Amino acid sequence: MQADRIEKIIDRHQGEASSLIQILLDIQGEDNWLSREALERVGERLGVSLARIQHIATFYKAFSLVPKGRHQINVCMGTACHVRGSPRVLSTVQDLTGIRPGETDLDMKFSLETVNCLGCCALGPVVEIDGKTHGNVSAANTADVLKGYE
């Protein structure tokens, strides 16, 4: 991320240390990950140690310390999806993409994550790709769902 954009985000939160999580969320939102340079800059401006920032960036699920692929796959593992068969959907997605949750494939096409409940329980099992919700996914139609992404 360019330095001036980071500065803008920090300014928006008036440079307060209590806004640290909000600032990191905004950077994550724009870049899809937190680079070391970004974290160092935030630490400098807010007067917060890099250790504390790392603590936060590794504790909360929303943050990633590695770059993400072009398409973000979120497989819902919430309870409703679980009893409707999401574990089988997840293992099929893993087989098809060759990556496990938390990983990105080598050509940076897909990143895979599991999430706990997207709140669309009526459609379970649910797979969300780039913010679009695919409902009633089964092991049998997972390949069709992934086909549309390049």
Place this chain on the structure above:
Amino acid sequence: MKLNTPQDLEKLRQDILSKRDPDRPCISICVGTGCLAFGAREVIEAIRAEIKTQGLDAEIDTKGTGCPGFCERGPVMVIYPQEICYLQVKPEDAPEIVSAIKAGKVVERLLYVDPATKEKATRESDIPFYQNQERRVICNNIRIDSKSIDDYLAIGGYSALAKVLSGMTPEAVLEEIKKSNLRGRGGAGFPAGRKWEGSRNAPGDTKYVLVNADEGDPGAFMDRALLEGNPHAVLEGLIIGGYTVGAREGYIYVRQEYPLAVENVNLAITRAEEYGLLGENILGSGFDFKVIVHRGAGAFVCGESTALMTALEGRVGEPRPKYIRSNVKGLWQKPSVLNNVETWANVPLIINRGADWFTQIGTKGSKGTKIFSLVGKIKNTGLVEVPMGMTLRDIIYKIGGGIPGGKKFKAVQTGGPSGGCIPESLLDLQVGFDELTDAGSMMGSGGMIVMDEDTCMVDVARYFIEFLTDESCGKCVPCREGLRQMHKILTRITEGKGREGDIETLEELSEVAVEASLCALGKSAPNPFLSTLRYFRDEYEAHIQDKRCPARSCQALTSYYIDPEKCQACLICMKKCASKAIDGGKNKIHVIDQEKCTQCGVCLDVCPSRFGAVVKISGEPVPPPIPEEQRTIVRKKKEK
């Protein structure tokens, strides 16, 4: 425009109402997250385009609203003033719907049809799903545009705030809330009035009121629906709470996984500030109050009160010891009242209608209504608001419509990951805070996950313990390490590698976690195991002793087999099998090679139900494949 007195507010409300014709048709479409996933955005656009095409801009209004609860049949549409309810609406239905409104007719095919009687229900309130509910809090969701403060004012919004600021002392408000016996809807059920009183009486000038919208329980989305659909109701409750305890600042802690809720609540704050319902000297009362939204970055433990406050301070959300309650020493060591979204949304109702009205329904210890999210193996998935004291059976069968596919009910899981499973024998239990706790579960935030005979209870326990192992913040050893060991043992059991003594070890680990963890997450983490063991011990024993999964759900203990009598050699499963484990051909009965099979279950999913040839086997050997010479199907030629 800033409103300076309660009279100004009333005048504005009359202005808004006078400009609205109650007989003018309005098409309300749910644009909550569930319906959006079903394509509600496309529907609303198609409707708007159609209204334009037919030149009816001046005659028909449209509204994107919050979630009315019937997610199963989304996108949901209600047409006012007649309250005609259309379900599963598609963009191509737009011309017919708009023409029908013009002609004063109803599109019959989009109405709800009762599966038993085949009768159609025209109005929303005629649908059994809604009929058996008591909708006090969530009912406004479909009536208002969630982005419009004027819509909220039109249905009487902020009148409770005006009532409080124009004549009620904080003591009087507190008395009313205490009298209503409103208990926290987030899980523990602590009486809100007592919490407020503790903060009010605590020393210090700086106090806070906080909204817990970190709805982390998987399978629960009632708080999101309220915050997305009717954010002003939550704000109004929060402002009244701030006035009562003497706080001038409020925080809303909402998960960033709920982007629409974040957007709508931020917009609601801006609008309320513009009208002077937030800010300095609200309605000329001398009371100042501002609200700040804090997005949670994704940590289940932050739903815990002290962890939430630590996170608000911009640090890692780890719980703190509660020697002094957080309503006395909470956020930044100041008195802080933290209540859940639904609790706050109940406050304006109690102020407007009185504690006596509120306590009319409910059980001895639990008054009012509760919103549950009814999900899992249930016909009518959605949000339901019922009076406290309704039986689980009525909720599941009368409102939820029972279990789909003719399957048998096994258990209902309440209270989220820290809750428990309630078996069929206890279905006549009345829902209430104390009643559910006595049965070994808890109210929690109101998730209700229905499980049928295909659900393995050991696997459910393993699932929740896995979830909690991931979400444990790591501060206390019994939770961090104990849960990890429990997860290991439970995984082993579901893989058919369970040993004698495993159950006892699990019980021991549970006891330590319950006794020695700091916060509610660790203390209640063993609940899913303990409650499933209490009611389904036989399933644990079947896994350990017989290496059998009675629900035929655990992958490692289940084999798939094609019944040669039933197989019609249709090739479908053969083509879909990713492991190429199925041998067969045209007119040649298919056989699964058990060596190659990965138990993914695709063959069972795709086998046409009229054949039903693929079966699951657990705990017994798979029958040997039939001899090669018997595998040819000789089909009768169709007579011409």
